[in-house]
Amino acid sequence: MPKLNAAQASELARHFLSLAQSIGDYRYRNWKKLAKKDNQQLGDFQWSVLNCGEDMLANSTTLVMDDVKNSLAKIEDLTVKVESTLAGLSKIQTIINCAAAIVILGGAVMSKNPNSIAGAIEALEEAVS
Amino acid sequence: MSKVFFRRHHFVASLMAGLLFVSCADLAHIHHYALISENEMGRVIGAGYDFRQACLDRCQLNAMRSFDVQRGDQCDCKQFDEADQVTRKIERSVRKYFAGLKDLSADELTNYKIDPIADALKEGQFGHVTIEKKQVDAYSSIARVLLKATTDAYRRNKIKEYITQANAPLQDLMSKLSFILRNNLATEIDFRKESLYAYYSELKQSRNLSDYEKGKAVGDYLTGVNEASRAKTRILNYAEAVEKMAAAHDEMYKNRDKLTEQAFRSLLSEYINHVEEIMDAVNDLHN
Numbered sequence: 001m002p003k004l005n006a007a008q009a010s011e012l013a014r015h016f017l018s019l020a021q022s023i024g025d026y027r028y029r030n031w032k033k034l035a036k037k038d039n040q041q042l043g044d045f046q047w048s049v050l051n052c053g054e055d056m057l058a059n060s061t062t063l064v065m066d067d068v069k070n071s072l073a074k075i076e077d078l079t080v081k082v083e084s085t086l087a088g089l090s091k092i093q094t095i096i097n098c099a100a101a102i103v104i105l106g107g108a109v110m111s112k113n114p115n116s117i118a119g120a121i122e123a124l125e126e127a128v129s
Numbered sequence: 130m131s132k133v134f135f136r137r138h139h140f141v142a143s144l145m146a147g148l149l150f151v152s153c154a155d156l157a158h159i160h161h162y163a164l165i166s167e168n169e170m171g172r173v174i175g176a177g178y179d180f181r182q183a184c185l186d187r188c189q190l191n192a193m194r195s196f197d198v199q200r201g202d203q204c205d206c207k208q209f210d211e212a213d214q215v216t217r218k219i220e221r222s223v224r225k226y227f228a229g230l231k232d233l234s235a236d237e238l239t240n241y242k243i244d245p246i247a248d249a250l251k252e253g254q255f256g257h258v259t260i261e262k263k264q265v266d267a268y269s270s271i272a273r274v275l276l277k278a279t280t281d282a283y284r285r286n287k288i289k290e291y292i293t294q295a296n297a298p299l300q301d302l303m304s305k306l307s308f309i310l311r312n313n314l315a316t317e318i319d320f321r322k323e324s325l326y327a328y329y330s331e332l333k334q335s336r337n338l339s340d341y342e343k344g345k346a347v348g349d350y351l352t353g354v355n356e357a358s359r360a361k362t363r364i365l366n367y368a369e370a371v372e373k374m375a376a377a378h379d380e381m382y383k384n385r386d387k388l389t390e391q392a393f394r395s396l397l398s399e400y401i402n403h404v405e406e407i408m409d410a411v412n413d414l415h416n
Contacts, residue, residue, distance in 0.1 A: 082229030
């Protein structure tokens, strides 16, 4: 027997709701005519139908997962790409800072001042880290 | 000589103007759309009514009907918890995509600080080269414009590429989310209302209740139905907001080659306003 899909399960649940309403309406209309035992049995059946319908709705939602597996994988993969692009664009500031530190180091080397060179190397290390 | 000078400066001025134009990525409307969508998806997750709640409500009513009291957990909600997990999985994935789109379209992303370069390029004599202060300023300005133009163009292309790739799976996920909210979760509330009706109708027929108790039962029934109706309205509003967000993304996809045009910006703003209006209505229902 083929398995129900999400839409069919949801549709079936709504039929269960209508069925439970019809049973209820019959019971309330004929409350005095029905034997206590019959009324009790009908009542239990009405509540079972309501419970089954609610289970069916939860089941329908779980079945949605079968339909969206591919789309979920695609959107999650794409989100990783977006995050990677973001990381790449954020790195540019680090590159600018590194370039500036290299220029300063070049100037310090040309000045032949050991203190300036040491300071520039420290600044470059900071920019790279 | 002056003609050459004029031409050169005219060229530089045109280039700068062109670059400045290109550098105005004008992705604010996309950023706003993604920001609203990310926030509102978060509110769907925290809607206050889910399948587990439906299970607990049902369990309580069943127990009340049969006067059944058990020690420990009385309600088996495994199936309902699984339904919530599926719903949240879709919501979270879509929300993360919107968060990425929001960050990628944020203007500050490419507002790089060029000051370290300008500070490094000091005026002075460097071998045969003399660098003046106004040249340092000019170089850093050009660098800023060039960098902004290049990165913004890259960003625009990437956004276009991602919107194109995301649209089909996103439409699928959003339509399924709307299906879950509209067809399943909202219908759980119809079941809740019917169960309340059945429970209180049985009570009403009981000969063991006094008139006062029957009146009290009617009051309890009306309170329960009213709460359920409000929860259903909230869920249907969420579904409508999800549908509007999906429609707006589809418009972005269809207009992906004119994302910065005024007509498209107005269209997208309309969608955003609709989503905000719907979610304001949801907020009012919470109060």
